[in-house]
Amino acid sequence: MPTVNTELKAPCTQDRAILAVQDFVNSIQWPVLELSTSRVVLKGPGVTQQQLMGFPVITLVLKESVGETTIAVAVSSTMPYGMKKHLVGIMGQIVNGISIRVQTQSIAINPTVALGEGQGEASTPRTDRLDQLERLQKLFESGILTPEEFDAEKQKILKHN
Numbered sequence: 001m002p003t004v005n006t007e008l009k010a011p012c013t014q015d016r017a018i019l020a021v022q023d024f025v026n027s028i029q030w031p032v033l034e035l036s037t038s039r040v041v042l043k044g045p046g047v048t049q050q051q052l053m054g055f056p057v058i059t060l061v062l063k064e065s066v067g068e069t070t071i072a073v074a075v076s077s078t079m080p081y082g083m084k085k086h087l088v089g090i091m092g093q094i095v096n097g098i099s100i101r102v103q104t105q106s107i108a109i110n111p112t113v114a115l116g117e118g119q120g121e122a123s124t125p126r127t128d129r130l131d132q133l134e135r136l137q138k139l140f141e142s143g144i145l146t147p148e149e150f151d152a153e154k155q156k157i158l159k160h161n
Helices: 014-028 049-054 084-104 125-141 147-160
Strands: 003-010 032-035 039-043 057-065 068-076 108-110
Touching: 003 014, 003 084, 014 039, 014 057, 014 068, 014 084, 057 084, 068 084, 084 125, 084 147, 125 147
Parallel strands: none
Antiparallel strands: 003 068, 032 039, 039 057, 057 068
C-alpha cells in the first residue's frame, strides 16, 4: 500500500490548527471517517465500493508544543501501482490548503465572526487587513499560492474587513 508522509508546523495553537483543518476538510467535501481535536481521517469521495477501495485515505495528527502545532499528514491508498505521484499531489494540496488558512487567518467560526476576533491585542481593521494582505502576497511570491488561490483569498480578506 503506497503511503506518503510529511509534517507541517503551524504557528498557532492546536485549537486554531484544528479549525484550519476542519475548514479545509469542508472545502474538499471528502467523507470524514474520524474527527477529534488531535486526529482527522478522511476517505476519498468514491461512489461505489470498488471506487472507495481505491481512493486515498488521509490521516492528520495534531500535536501542540510551545506556540506551534505540528500536523503530521499521511496519505495512503490500497491501489498498489503508480499511485505515489498522485498521493504526493494530494498531500501538497492538503499542506497548502491548511497553510493558507492558518497564515491568512481566513478561517471562519461562523459566517460573521472570523477566528481571532475579540482575542488578544486590539488592532484596527485597516492594520489587520494590511498585515493579512502582506502575508498573502509573500505566500504568492514564494510560489505556495497559485494566482487563482491568491485572488480568492485576497477577496475574502477585502470582503471581511
